Amino acid sequence: MRVVCSTVLFFLASCATDLAKWNMANAYLSPRARKLPRAELEEIVALVSQKWGNAVVGVGKSCDDPPNVMHVVAQYFEDVVMVFDLKKEGGHWRITNSGEGTSFISSLWYSC
Numbered sequence: 001m002r003v004v005c006s007t008v009l010f011f012l013a014s015c016a017t018d019l020a021k022w023n024m025a026n027a028y029l030s031p032r033a034r035k036l037p038r039a040e041l042e043e044i045v046a047l048v049s050q051k052w053g054n055a056v057v058g059v060g061k062s063c064d065d066p067p068n069v070m071h072v073v074a075q076y077f078e079d080v081v082m083v084f085d086l087k088k089e090g091g092h093w094r095i096t097n098s099g100e101g102t103s104f105i106s107s108l109w110y111s112c
Helices: 002-026 038-052 103-111
Strands: 056-060 069-075 080-089 092-102
Touching: 002 038, 038 056, 038 069, 038 080, 038 092, 056 103
Parallel strands: none
Antiparallel strands: 056 069, 069 080, 080 092
């Protein structure tokens, strides 16, 4: 039984890692998100990939957001997206809120 559980955990961990890599390669990064160090972007995308388990559409922020805030838009339904609000505290990013949003509103974060 332990071998089966270990195998399943390894498989799930590798799937989350693969999804995070795919999301990093394919998600849109806003101009401000592109200014973050690569390690911070990877941390943000990995957090959302592990939490949500679906494709990340984009990473960005409102033009008036403070520097320690980012938003991640993830795939949900055709006209509805899942939005994750993240905040950097103590040198690490954490998800502070999440919920459904519209692709129209979330596209505003892509311009800054």
